[in-house]
Amino acid sequence: MSVQARTKGFLDASKATVPLLSVSDLAVSFDNASNPGGPRIQAVAGVNMTLFPRQTLAVVGESGCGKSVTAMSAMQLIPRPPGRFDRGSIRLEGRELLTLPEHEMLKVRGGEIAMIFQEPMTSLNPVYSIGDQILEAILLHQRLEMTQAIERAIGALDEVGIYNRLKERFKADALALAQGKRDLLDEYPHRFSGGMRQRVMIAMALACQPKVLLADEPTTALDVTIQAQILDLLRQLQRDRGMGIMLITHNLGVVAENADVVCVMYAGRVVEYAPVFDLFENPMHPYTRGLFSSIPGLHDMRSRLTTVEDVTNDPAEFRRVPGVVPWWPHMDAAARPALADAREPYILHQIGPQRWLGCWRTPDLAGHASPPPSLDYRRPD
Amino acid sequence: MGTYIARRLLLMIPTLLGITLLVFSLVALAPGGIGAGLQVSGGQMSDTSRVMQMQAYLEDRYGLNDPVIVQYGRWLAQISPLKFGPRFQRSPSGAWVRPPRDLPEPPLQGWFPAASQEAVANAGTAGLAAFDAMKAQDANDRHRALQRDSEASRRAYVGTVRATREALADWARANDRKDLLDAKGAADPARFEGMQAVPGSPSWDALAKAAEAMHVARLQAIERAAAERASFDAQPYPSIGLPLIPGTMWLGPPDLGVAFSRNRPVADLIAEALPVTLLLNLIAFPIIYLIAIPTGVLAAMKRGSWFDSASGAIFLMLWSVPTVLAGVLLIGFVANKQYLGLFPVSGLHDTQAENWTFLPGAGTRGWLMDMVWHVALPVTCLVYGGFAVLSKQCRAAMLDNLSADYVRTAKAKGVPRMEVVIRHVFRNSLLPLITMFVGIFPAMLGGSVIVERIFSVPGMGTLILQAIDLRDREIILANTFMIACVNLLALLLADILYAVADPRVSYE
Ligand SMILES: Nc1ncnc2c1ncn2[C@@H]1O[C@H](COP(=O)(O)OP(=O)(O)OP(=O)(O)O)[C@@H](O)[C@H]1O
Ligand SMILES: [Mg+2]
Numbered sequence: 001m002s003v004q005a006r007t008k009g010f011l012d013a014s015k016a017t018v019p020l021l022s023v024s025d026l027a028v029s030f031d032n033a034s035n036p037g038g039p040r041i042q043a044v045a046g047v048n049m050t051l052f053p054r055q056t057l058a059v060v061g062e063s064g065c066g067k068s069v070t071a072m073s074a075m076q077l078i079p080r081p082p083g084r085f086d087r088g089s090i091r092l093e094g095r096e097l098l099t100l101p102e103h104e105m106l107k108v109r110g111g112e113i114a115m116i117f118q119e120p121m122t123s124l125n126p127v128y129s130i131g132d133q134i135l136e137a138i139l140l141h142q143r144l145e146m147t148q149a150i151e152r153a154i155g156a157l158d159e160v161g162i163y164n165r166l167k168e169r170f171k172a173d174a175l176a177l178a179q180g181k182r183d184l185l186d187e188y189p190h191r192f193s194g195g196m197r198q199r200v201m202i203a204m205a206l207a208c209q210p211k212v213l214l215a216d217e218p219t220t221a222l223d224v225t226i227q228a229q230i231l232d233l234l235r236q237l238q239r240d241r242g243m244g245i246m247l248i249t250h251n252l253g254v255v256a257e258n259a260d261v262v263c264v265m266y267a268g269r270v271v272e273y274a275p276v277f278d279l280f281e282n283p284m285h286p287y288t289r290g291l292f293s294s295i296p297g298l299h300d301m302r303s304r305l306t307t308v309e310d311v312t313n314d315p316a317e318f319r320r321v322p323g324v325v326p327w328w329p330h331m332d333a334a335a336r337p338a339l340a341d342a343r344e345p346y347i348l349h350q351i352g353p354q355r356w357l358g359c360w361r362t363p364d365l366a367g368h369a370s371p372p373p374s375l376d377y378r379r380p381d
Numbered sequence: 382m383g384t385y386i387a388r389r390l391l392l393m394i395p396t397l398l399g400i401t402l403l404v405f406s407l408v409a410l411a412p413g414g415i416g417a418g419l420q421v422s423g424g425q426m427s428d429t430s431r432v433m434q435m436q437a438y439l440e441d442r443y444g445l446n447d448p449v450i451v452q453y454g455r456w457l458a459q460i461s462p463l464k465f466g467p468r469f470q471r472s473p474s475g476a477w478v479r480p481p482r483d484l485p486e487p488p489l490q491g492w493f494p495a496a497s498q499e500a501v502a503n504a505g506t507a508g509l510a511a512f513d514a515m516k517a518q519d520a521n522d523r524h525r526a527l528q529r530d531s532e533a534s535r536r537a538y539v540g541t542v543r544a545t546r547e548a549l550a551d552w553a554r555a556n557d558r559k560d561l562l563d564a565k566g567a568a569d570p571a572r573f574e575g576m577q578a579v580p581g582s583p584s585w586d587a588l589a590k591a592a593e594a595m596h597v598a599r600l601q602a603i604e605r606a607a608a609e610r611a612s613f614d615a616q617p618y619p620s621i622g623l624p625l626i627p628g629t630m631w632l633g634p635p636d637l638g639v640a641f642s643r644n645r646p647v648a649d650l651i652a653e654a655l656p657v658t659l660l661l662n663l664i665a666f667p668i669i670y671l672i673a674i675p676t677g678v679l680a681a682m683k684r685g686s687w688f689d690s691a692s693g694a695i696f697l698m699l700w701s702v703p704t705v706l707a708g709v710l711l712i713g714f715v716a717n718k719q720y721l722g723l724f725p726v727s728g729l730h731d732t733q734a735e736n737w738t739f740l741p742g743a744g745t746r747g748w749l750m751d752m753v754w755h756v757a758l759p760v761t762c763l764v765y766g767g768f769a770v771l772s773k774q775c776r777a778a779m780l781d782n783l784s785a786d787y788v789r790t791a792k793a794k795g796v797p798r799m800e801v802v803i804r805h806v807f808r809n810s811l812l813p814l815i816t817m818f819v820g821i822f823p824a825m826l827g828g829s830v831i832v833e834r835i836f837s838v839p840g841m842g843t844l845i846l847q848a849i850d851l852r853d854r855e856i857i858l859a860n861t862f863m864i865a866c867v868n869l870l871a872l873l874l875a876d877i878l879y880a881v882a883d884p885r886v887s888y889e
Contacts, residue, residue, distance in 0.1 A: 077792055102798075110795035117793075122786040125805055126885055137794040188884040204794065 017376050020244040021051040021074065021113075021212050022091050024372040026098075027268075028069050031082035043069045045268035046088065048348050048372035051212065051244040055378055056235070058259030058276070059248045060291070062308075066268040067248045071214040073098065075113055076105050092212065111141040114205035118217035120198035124189035130157075131185025134204045141208040154181050156207040160199040160233055195226035202230070206237060213238075216248045231258050252295060256280055260378045264288050266358075270348055271327065273356035273373040285326050285357055286317040323351055324359040340366035348373060382880065385888035386873065393869045400865045401460075401858065402453060408854050409449040437543035438536045441485065443641065443854075460635045460862060468631045470618035473521060476646070477621065477636070480613050481531055481606045487542060487599055488570035489549065492578040493592035496600055504600045508607025512615075520617035524609075531602070531609035538602040541595035546570065548584070548591040555584040637862075638855035642848070647859040650844060657729060658828035658840035661756060665763035666821055673768045674814075677775025681783060682802060692772065700769035708762050708835035716758060724758050727837035731755075759836040763829055774817060778810035785809070815878045819871040823864050 026047045029040040044066040051057045059067050072078050074090045074097055090097045092112060100108065117123045125133060134153040138144065144152065157163060163181055170177035189197055198218060205213060215234065219227035235258060238245055249255060255262055255276065262279045264272040264287065272285040283289045290311030296302075311317055315335055318325055325337050327346050339345045340363045347368060349359050356373040359365070440446050444455055458464070470478040487495055496504075515523045549568035553561045556579070563569045579585065622633030637647035676696075680689040716726045725731075731751050741747035746754065782788065783806050791805045792798075828841030837843075841860070848856035880886045 075793060077789065106795045106797055108795070109793055115793040117786060117790065119786050123790045125787040125791065125809070127808055127883060129884075136791075136796065140795050190885045201790070204790075 017052055018093065019050045019091075019374060019376075020053050020055075020093060021246070022372060022374070023047055023049045023070065023074070024089055024091075026070060026073060026088035026090060027086035028066070028073055028078060029084050029086050033082065040084070042086075042268055043083075044073070046346065047265070047268065047270055049263045049270060049273065050372060050374040051246055052376045052378075053211070053242045053244055054238060055260045055376070056238065056245045056247055056258055058255040058262045059246060059265060060250065060252065060255055060262060061265030061271075063250075065265045067265060068216055070265075071115065071216055071246060071248060074212075074214065075109050075115060076100070076102075077109075077115075107141065110137050110205075110210070111208050112210055113212045113214060114208065114210035115214040115216065116198070116201045116205050116218050118220050120194045120201055120221060123201055124197055126189055129186045129188055130192070130200050131187075133189075134185075134200070134207055137204050138207050150182070150185070152207060153185060153203075156203040157181075157184070157200070159206065159237065160203040161229075162196065162199055162203065195222050195230070198222060198226075198230055199233070202233065202237075206241075206243075209241065211243060213243055213245045214248075215245055217250070218247075219254065220250065227254070234258075252292070261375045263373075264291065269327070269346060269358055270356070270373070271358040273348065273375070275354050275375060275377045276379060278354060284321050284351070284355065286312045286314075286321075286328065287326075289317060289320075321351075321357065321359075324349055324357065324365065325362065327358040327360055336360070337362045339363075382877075382888055386877070389873050389876070393866075393873075396869060397862070397865055398457075401457070401862055404858060404861045405453045405456065405854075406449070408852070408857060409452075411852065433543055433547065434536075434540035437539045439641075441535075441539040456638070456858060459638055462632050462635055463625075464622070464631055464633050465629060467613075467628050468620040468622050468624060469633060470613070470616065471621050472524075472618050478524070478528075478613070478618055481528075481535075481609045484535065484538065484599065484602055484606060485542065487595055488546065489573055489592065491574055491576070493589070493596065496596055500600060501603055504604040505607040508604040508609075509611050511604070511608045512611040515612075516615075520615075524612045524617040527605070527609045527612045531605040534598065534602040534605040538595070538598040541591065541598045545588070545591045545595045548588040549573070552582070552584040552588045556582050635862075637859040640848070640853050640855050642851040642853040642856075647855050650856065651841070651859065651863070654828070654839060654841045654844040655826065657838060658833070658842065659825060660729075660752075661759055661763060661832075661838065661840065662825045662828075664756060664760050665767070666825070668760070668764050669767035669771060673771035674775050676768070677772035678779055678802070678807060678810075680772065681776045681779030684780060689776075693776075696769035696772055699765045702766070704762055704766065704829070704831045705835070707765065708758075708832060711758050711761065712835065725755050729755050729838060759832050759838055762832045762835070771814075771817060775810065775814060778813045779806055782806045782809045811882050812879065815875050815882060819875040819878070822871040822874075823868040826867055827864055 026044055027042070028044040029042045032038045032041055047066065047070050049057060049059070049070075059070070061067055069078065069083075073085065074092075076097065078085075085098050088098070092108065097105075097108065124130065128136075131150075131153060134156060135149050138149045138152050138156075142149070142152070158181070162184065163177075166177060166180045166184070170180060189200070192200065198221075202218070213234070218234070219230050222230065231254060234245060234247075237243065247254070247258060259276045262272075262274060262276050263270055264279075264285065266287050272279065272283070272288045274284075279288065280292070283292050287308065290306075290308035293306045293311055294308055296305050312328060315332060318328070318335070337360050340361045345361055346358060347361050347365060348356050349365060349368065350356050350371070350373070354375055354377065361368075444452055447455075467480050472478050487493075512527065515527070546568050549570070550562060550566065553559065553568055561568065561572045580589070622631045624631045637651070639645065640647050640650055643650065673696075676692050680692050683689055711724075712726055714720045716722065716724045729752065730748075731737075733745070735748075737743070737745040737748050737751065739748045741750050745751075783802075785806075788801060788805055791801045796804070826841060828843070828845070830842035830846050832838070833840045833842035834846060844856065845860050847853075848860070876888070880888060
């Protein structure tokens, strides 16, 4: 069977539900500040990914590969200028987001798509109480009376477990507990620890029941215990609400434990896209393999850890991928295959029922449609 | 917070002491010393004895012959709200009425003994009798008459004391006893203590005559002072302040003293000059803030745009123009009748303005418009240089916060852009602006010496400049004291505002 024929079959099988958020061929570039006349900085160069309800899509890749830019583009939070959307689209349940006018976008931000950031220590405004900040989000998106909004804010904080300690203290006294909950709304962010602040951020993001949560390294600044708590929390909230989560992280352990589908990025492109277990079991792209083999094991003694480069510089690695030659910018020029279209040498190619791989557009793949990866897969509980 | 403020207020006392001591010492160190403004120029004056008497009177009145530290102590006692002795009274004209001061002791009592205890007591009784005789009169008239007489005889007495010392110097020279004179050739009575009197020696008669006149004048001064004291004790006017120990200790308003150079209470002078300066500044500062802050905010929001560069360049250019030059140019071209002649050259009001209505009408431009027309140029001079620093500060603070993480959070919540800028960014940018803001208060009172001088505005700047010219200790010290107080209070206000504006700041 030819590659094309196989691809068609897989596509039909994966169209089970409507995708929540689909990014296709997104390219974002920035003005070159250090060299105004020079070429633009291509932060994202044709990214494809799809997020389904109740799915956690983990996005991994080295620093600067465009993970945050992709996520921020979905909320039009890229400053333009210097940023610019070159091409592509991001659709929320079929509605194009990149060209949405600002007043429409205001409803999407926080209302339908919420985002939490890496830096819990600085992501809250120091001069407003946490109650004010959560209420601001709630009142922006919901027509509620103040008292209802306060109830909602308390509910949101309750969901993220801010009140756990308070509940323990006032186990018997419901009145004192209610008062304590309200009092906490008047506290300022600097009185909270990093983990608590990140919980506040999550409460704020989730107070308006968004459909999509973009979590940009939500636990990077936190210690391992808190990290696990926060991720459990996100997972549980996701189950309750059917929310889709894009989880951007550098931590492959976090990916292994939380992700349904993994999207590996490099230099503004997706290099591999697969369900989490498949990917960990059998990483195909040399870059992914490099990423995995750079994780040190407890029991193998070595004087020097393997780097991503060690793996990707090895031509043998490229031959281990069946059918196609993967895309790689540093690949030995002599070893590069002839291209079908020199302008667009790169496609995300579906090589298995649940596996997409970045590769050269060789004459072999000339007619291939390169459909965006779409995996309506969730790990079994 | 309360204890913090109380502690800060208490700490202000030593700070103020330090500031005033420093200024006092500077005035004392200046050529001519503290009383330099009072040195009567003797140049062409024929009547040297009158000059001498005048000087003696002023020295006595302001205690200029005492050591600097004693004078400073006296000034402190005067300024201190905690006062000793009987409470002052307030005459219907608003002036403070004080009890008469003790008379200085006559010098050289070894040679010319002072009047006997009995004679002094008699003089006192005579004074009381004089008061009793006038008792029926109107209290105000009586006290003013007695005070005037007492002052005059005291003045005569200190004049004779000075004359006696001069005669003593003459005697020392005539008898070849230059060792008894000090470096300036004046007689130092202390050096004569213990010496035997030498009647019949050259110049003795003149000396004896002067001394006798001195003792006569003293008895009269004692008598008149007793009468004034009796009148004062009879409470011709209501007392001021709050008694703590009746007759001994009380709380009263600080006494800024009487200006040497104008013989008027400093408080009155300030009360005249301050409204003028406040008027100019109350127009100028709001203009500065209302233009500089929005410009800074906009420049930060449109960083790198033509607006950013242009506003920065224009403000910096304005800031670089010296006020002296700008003032002279404005007067020369805008006010000068030969060029544009649009505005008046000096003053705050038209000479007729008093008779006009407040608003325009009846063929005049009205009091208000006249004032606006007069202050336009001085206010321009006060304002134009103020934009640069404030708008740059504001811009920098805004830029710091525009890229802050919480701004990204706010945007991600769906907060509209303008609201992000005002509610989140500007609110956080206020913190660095607070320090600049409280600087307004001392500046409000200080007045601009240059602008007021150029436009002949009788404000605080003019007052302080004249005081420095004339070495008027009382005005300089009062002004320094006032501005130091306001400055310290402004700094305290800044700290309180920090705590209000930033929940992370706490003084508990
Ligand atoms: N405002 C901007 N101006 C210019 N270049 C930008 C801007 N924002 C991002 N970039 C560029 O876009 C590229 C991708 O940045 P991005 O923040 O998406 O990386 P990332 O994958 O999130 O990295 P990290 O893991 O470190 O967060 C970077 O190389 C960066 O230089
Ligand atoms: Mg990032």
